[in-house]
Amino acid sequence: MxxxxxxxxxxxxxxxxxxxxxxxxxxxxxxxxxxxxxxxxxxxxxxxxxxxxxxxxxxxxxxxxxxxxxxxxxxxxxxxxxxxxxxxxxxxxxxxxxxxxxxxxxxxxxxxxxxxxxxxxxxxxxxxxxxxxxxxxxxxxxxxxxxxxxxxxxxxAPPADDKQPRKRYNEAMINWEQLKNFGLSKEFLQEKGLLEQMLRGYKTNQAVPITMNFGSAVLRTDARLSFQQSAAGPVVLGIHGIRQQPELDKAFFGHVFSEEDKKNLRETGNMGRVVELRLRSGEYAPSFVSLDKTTNEIVAMKVENAYIPDEIKNVKLTEQEKNDLKEGKAVYLEGMTAANGNEFNAHVQFNADRRGIEFRFETDKVFNRQILGGVELSPKQTEDLNNGRAIFVEDMVRKDGEKFSAFVKLDEASGRPAYTRYNPDSPEGAREIYVPKELNGVALNPQDREELRQGKPVFLENMVNRKGEEYSSFVKLDLETGRPSYSRTPDGFSERQEFKIPAEVWGVTLTATQRGKLQDGKAVLVEGMKGYDGKQFSQYVKANFNQGRLDYYNENPERKKDASQRNVVNQGQNQGQDKKKSQGKSVG
Structure with a gap:
């Protein structure tokens, strides 16, 4: 109680x-x-x-x-x-x-x-x-x-400001209008988490799709990006395009790669030694040389700018180990501590592309990851990877939250998973490609996917680009790489639309009669046009309404070709020369 x-x-x-x-x-x-x-x-x-x-x-x-x-x-x-x-x-x-x-x-x-x-x-x-x-x-x-x-x-350590994060470039130094010429914007780089890396002087940690319009040609490619100080002063966009193979047979700043150098770069990404490279100033500097494993670009960094720590992942380095790292060699360390508290062993080596120490794990170790991109692998998939076979993994998630599917195969040199849109085990000319379930926010029906698998173009409406804008386009998959390409017409040229006859062609102002005939689909002879070399020429011109352009001909395309037909164009071009010759004879 x-x-x-x-x-x-x-x-x-x-x-x-x-x-x-x-x-x-x-x-x-x-x-x-x-x-x-x-x-x-x-x-x-x-x-x-x-x-x-x-x-x-x-x-x-x-x-x-x-x-x-x-x-x-x-x-x-x-x-x-x-x-x-x-x-x-x-x-x-x-x-x-x-x-x-x-x-x-x-x-x-x-x-x-x-x-x-x-x-x-x-x-x-x-x-x-x-x-x-x-x-x-x-x-x-x-x-x-x-x-x-x-x-x-x-x-x-390398000199740095006390403020965090350290930035090499100020946003005000970047010409954002010029970046639009590459299909890029400040907002896009921010959303992808890439802007901070670039402002700090690093390359982006992923390849970015860019578009370059040269007027006479349009180039679409994937590349890693960086900001670089140009010789003239302004900060410009550095485009590190993806190469099929590294150019190891050419001299690199005065250094000719030995067979051992090539072997080391291909297998580990690092040359494994320090060499003297000839700078643009003409001086020579001891440098590390590495490969950008994403783009196959050869990258160098002066040894004097490299920071070799006293300790790596709770393992204190000996003087010999630090010297080996300064000489570009790989050092094997045991008992390092990962962020989750687990111990691990790996080779460490200075990497010029990363501008710091990287970890290299034994390639003969069994691949024992159970999850890729948030997707749990089956025992059969893990077994196939370890046996050197490609697997297909669907609905993985990138770091930015975007879902993607891909064929996965372990890289022979690094032992890391490599992701492709095509099955690398399938033969060239008969590639097995991945046909996505949707493209740019538009779901694909079974018929669309089958036509894409056959290499046929399909028309998709209301797709959304990186800027959030809606657009419609024909889409076609490359049967070797699985990469999609876009065009406004089924044959890959400009979208068919009402074509307006220009007022001027090659420096010649068209008359109202000429423009009227062209608008009616007829060919007209335009004389006195001026080429890039400054010389005049004459051509027949006809509007191509399907392609939205003017086509040029030496002969009238509306006349049947006949052995007796005069080449009116040549006659017009040579008329002046004949006249000069006749005048010269009379004077003589």
Whole structure:
């Protein structure tokens, strides 16, 4: 009874959150725009993460952000990064994540968007590795300790601004109007999460479709992009087109590749040694040489600009290992720690294309990934991959959330999955290609897909381009690559439309009579046209209403060809010369 009375008489107190242990730590990859919450933290600074969403909220680690364990985490996190500007640490109360403005910012980050909400979110909660008047920090004493402990490492690192993220180019330096000539816009690059990489001086981490209209020709291709400082001063667009094979048989800045150099570049992507390259100034500089594995472009970087860390993934390097890396050699490290806390072994080597250390895993290891692009693989698919066969995986998801399907096969050199629209195991000339279920937002019916599979064009209405604009076009798939191409007519030329006769052709103003005849579909002779070489010529001209252009002929296309027929065009062109000859004879 007494016990019951005590329970009944004791008022229930609301459970209060320990304010000292209520902070959560978030880690943001600013290049991938990936936000993760720390779920586990060790005394040695090692940590594990989970997605920063409501579903995983119970797994978030709540800490006192002023504790020694958290300080060690901050110290180890920044000191181990070769590119500190890429990552950010945020600290906040978990309940603050439910604020509308913060939920919107986290949603934008998950979609790869860089919005005002994201900027405000980072400004409010991000913790910087250095203490400045305008930056949020844990406290000045701990920041001073961190600065002193990492001072030696920062002196070895490449020079950088204190602001994050570091940018090599300002947006105001970019001629955005010129980028429209390539089918690109600032908004498109932002939505794809590529603009930040380019402003920092890097190439995009993926190939981007671009269109170049030269007037007389239109080029559509995929390429990695970058911003580059031109010799004349302005910042221009660097287009790193995809090559079928690297040009290893040509001299590269004065260096002739040996057979061993070629073998190393093809198999590992790195040449494996440092060579003297002749700069544009005429001087020679020791340089790393690597291959861009996406475009097959040869890339070089001066050794003096390379940063070799003292420690990689919690493994301290010996002097010999650091020297080997400086010489371009690969070093095998055991017991490295991944972000999820698991240990792994790999070769590490400096890569000129990445401008930093890359990890290379043994190609003879069994492919044991169970998921590709969010799609779970069957045991048979995994077996086929390990046996060197291609598999087809449907409805994978890219980093930007876009779904795609592709044939997948392990690359022989790198052991990594390679994705193609065609089955690489099928023979050339009889390729098996993937026909998508939809194109640019328009679902394809069975008949459309079958005609595309046969290489026939189909007409699709109300497709949506990258700018969100609707358009209609004929579509046809390349039977060798599976890549779609678009045209306004079934035969690949301009869309058939009402063609207006121009007022002038090749410097000659057409008379009303000539324009009337052309509009009626008749051929007319136009004399005195001026070519690129400045010389005059004459041609018959006729409107081609199907193709929306003028066609040119040496002879009247409306007359039957006859052996006795005079070449009126040639007569007109030579008339002046004959007249001059006759005048010359009379004078003589």
């Amino acid at each position: 007494a016990e019951g009375n005590i329970r009944g008489d004791t008022p229930k107190q609301p459970i209060r959150e320990n304010e000292q242990l209520s902070d959560i730590i978030l880690i943001l990859d600013k290049m991938e725009l990936l936000l993760q919450a720390v779920s586990k933290l060790g005394k040695d600074g090692k940590y594990e993460t989970v997605p920063a969403d409501k579903k995983h909220g119970n797994s978030f680690l709540k800490v006192d952000k002023y504790s020694n364990i958290v300080e060690n985490f901050f110290k180890n996190f920044w000191s181990q990064l070769k590119d500190p500007a890429r990552f950010g640490i945020l600290s906040m109360k978990q309940k603050e994540m439910e604020k509308p403005e913060n939920k919107q910012a986290i949603k934008d980050l998950a979609e790869g968007k860089q919005t005002d909400a994201v900027a405000e979110f980072l400004k409010k909660y991000e913790i910087k590795p250095k203490n400045t008047a305008n930056e949020q920090s844990i406290n000045s004493k701990k920041d001073e300790m961190m600065a002193k402990k990492t001072e030696g490492q920062e002196q070895q």
